[in-house]
Amino acid sequence: MLISVAVIEDSRTIRESLRRIIDGTPGMRCLWAAGSAEEALTEVLRQAPDVILMDIHLPGMSGIECTARIKQAAPAVEVIMLTVYEDNEKIFRALQAGACGYLLKRTRPEELIQAIKDVKQGGAPMTSEIARRLVEAFRHPPAEHAGGDTALSRREKQILDLLSRGFTNKEIANDLSVSPETVRHHLKRVYDKFHVHSRTAAVLKYLGMEGRPS
Amino acid sequence: MLISVAVIEDSRTIRESLRRIIDGTPGMRCLWAAGSAEEALTEVLRQAPDVILMDIHLPGMSGIECTARIKQAAPAVEVIMLTVYEDNEKIFRALQAGACGYLLKRTRPEELIQAIKDVKQGGAPMTSEIARRLVEAFRHPPAEHAGGDTALSRREKQILDLLSRGFTNKEIANDLSVSPETVRHHLKRVYDKFHVHSRTAAVLKYLGMEGRPS
DNA sequence: TTGCCTATCCCCCGAAAGGGTAAGTCCCCG
DNA sequence: CGGGGACTTACCCTTTCGGGGGATAGGCAA
Numbered sequence: 001m002l003i004s005v006a007v008i009e010d011s012r013t014i015r016e017s018l019r020r021i022i023d024g025t026p027g028m029r030c031l032w033a034a035g036s037a038e039e040a041l042t043e044v045l046r047q048a049p050d051v052i053l054m055d056i057h058l059p060g061m062s063g064i065e066c067t068a069r070i071k072q073a074a075p076a077v078e079v080i081m082l083t084v085y086e087d088n089e090k091i092f093r094a095l096q097a098g099a100c101g102y103l104l105k106r107t108r109p110e111e112l113i114q115a116i117k118d119v120k121q122g123g124a125p126m127t128s129e130i131a132r133r134l135v136e137a138f139r140h141p142p143a144e145h146a147g148g149d150t151a152l153s154r155r156e157k158q159i160l161d162l163l164s165r166g167f168t169n170k171e172i173a174n175d176l177s178v179s180p181e182t183v184r185h186h187l188k189r190v191y192d193k194f195h196v197h198s199r200t201a202a203v204l205k206y207l208g209m210e211g212r213p214s
Numbered sequence: 215m216l217i218s219v220a221v222i223e224d225s226r227t228i229r230e231s232l233r234r235i236i237d238g239t240p241g242m243r244c245l246w247a248a249g250s251a252e253e254a255l256t257e258v259l260r261q262a263p264d265v266i267l268m269d270i271h272l273p274g275m276s277g278i279e280c281t282a283r284i285k286q287a288a289p290a291v292e293v294i295m296l297t298v299y300e301d302n303e304k305i306f307r308a309l310q311a312g313a314c315g316y317l318l319k320r321t322r323p324e325e326l327i328q329a330i331k332d333v334k335q336g337g338a339p340m341t342s343e344i345a346r347r348l349v350e351a352f353r354h355p356p357a358e359h360a361g362g363d364t365a366l367s368r369r370e371k372q373i374l375d376l377l378s379r380g381f382t383n384k385e386i387a388n389d390l391s392v393s394p395e396t397v398r399h400h401l402k403r404v405y406d407k408f409h410v411h412s413r414t415a416a417v418l419k420y421l422g423m424e425g426r427p428s
Numbered sequence: 429t430t431g432c433c434t435a436t437c438c439c440c441c442g443a444a445a446g447g448g449t450a451a452g453t454c455c456c457c458g
Numbered sequence: 459c460g461g462g463g464a465c466t467t468a469c470c471c472t473t474t475c476g477g478g479g480g481a482t483a484g485g486c487a488a
Binding site: 153154155156178179181182185186189198 | 433434435436437438439444
């Protein structure tokens with residue numbers, strides 16, 4: 001079974017290097033290699049590959065945006081993000097856009113090839129560090145990729161956490177064995193810090209969804 | 215650096231086999247090997263290992279429950295679930311309980327050893343199939359296992375959508391050019407359908423986060 | 429010591445939200 | 459044609475929120 005691969009990467013050197021690695025692998029062929037997201041989008045419509053290696057940092061449209069569009073146009077195409085970045089936010093955004101793998105550029109060629117094969121078999125190749133972050137994010141969705149650096153006190157976080165599970169102030173107060181007034185007080189401070197004026201907006205901000213698309 | 219490992223596995227054969235594999239690896243030592251969750255919990259307090267290999271299916275307390283308790287008592291201990299099951303629910307429950315890796319029992323010894331090392335380095339070893347499921351779960355939490363089949367009318371969805379972006383009833387009303395009373399009315403129906411009693415809870419349900427872990 | 433932060437609790441007020449009920453329009457389907 | 463569902467508006471009442479004060483107390487650092 002021949003796996004058709006495409007590469008999206010702005011650096012010509014890396015792009016051609018990836019193409020050589022792919023074409024040099026038996027059972028694998030590089031269909032095309034684009035230098036920009038825009039170019040890639042037209043190529044995808046012309047010839048949809050099985051797997052795409054996508055640089056996350058592209059001039060113009062980002063690789064994340066490009067991934068989202070490709071998955072919309074051709075959901076069967078599997079996308080592996082290839083990047084130098086290791087920060088959580090980019091990882092999550094890429095996965096949500098539809099990427100199924102996330103590798104660092106320093107990944108060795110043989111691992112890259114293995115990753116492409118993995119993807120075809122329904123796997124989700126990623127370094128174990130990245131897998132760990134995914135696991136962490138899965139375990140504590142709020143604390144990690146939301147609030148982040150916003151200086152919330154322990155108590156405020158705690159209350160926000162209960163708030164984000166749909167409890168009323170009174171229920172939170174009972175849960176924490178304090179007066180509802182105290183809960184309200186902490187929430188006021190949270191609203192200030194988040195620059196919001198409603199519990200709903202605060203929760204959304206806390207969960208990192210304030211900018212969700214419709 | 216010596217990595218101390220512990221094994222929790224009810225089958226004596228597999229337990230001893232795991233112990234041999236670990237003790238046969240330079241730089242690794244099997245501290246203890248328990249046959250039940252209860253036994254393991256007391257052992258953990260006595261001697262906390264760096265990494266635990268935990269069978270998910272144990273007589274009495276399950277491996278998932280046991281993982282949760284261990285992580286509570288000794289958060290630094292890393293737990294790798296070892297199992298024959300491959301179903302999503304168990305995977306997620308285990309990860310939420312605090313496991314950081316999830317391997318199938320048919321994993322070869324050398325991979326197991328590598329996984330233990332991975333964990334010590336902050337990785338999250340898992341087969342790529344399992345990683346894929348995690349990614350899937352991460353990508354569509356809302357659409358899939360939430361809202362899904364709940365029969366919401368067009369209008370109700372529309373309002374819920376605006377609601378889930380933090381708008382007040384009045385703002386939604388302006389947006390849709392209807393009266394706030396109308397918005398309130400639709401929301402009431404939504405609350406009924408969702409069996410919730412607050413906008414926050416409704417939004418969470420809508421976004422598919424109603425069962426989030428703490 | 430004097431602040432400053434966090435946490436706790438209290439007051440007030442007006443606005444918003446939740447619950448119930450009623451009634452009007454529209455359009456589709458039998 | 460009639461009935462039903464979706465959508466609309468309106469009224470009632472009660473509870474909760476959001477925003478504004480202020481008071482007390484412990485901890486921690488300048």
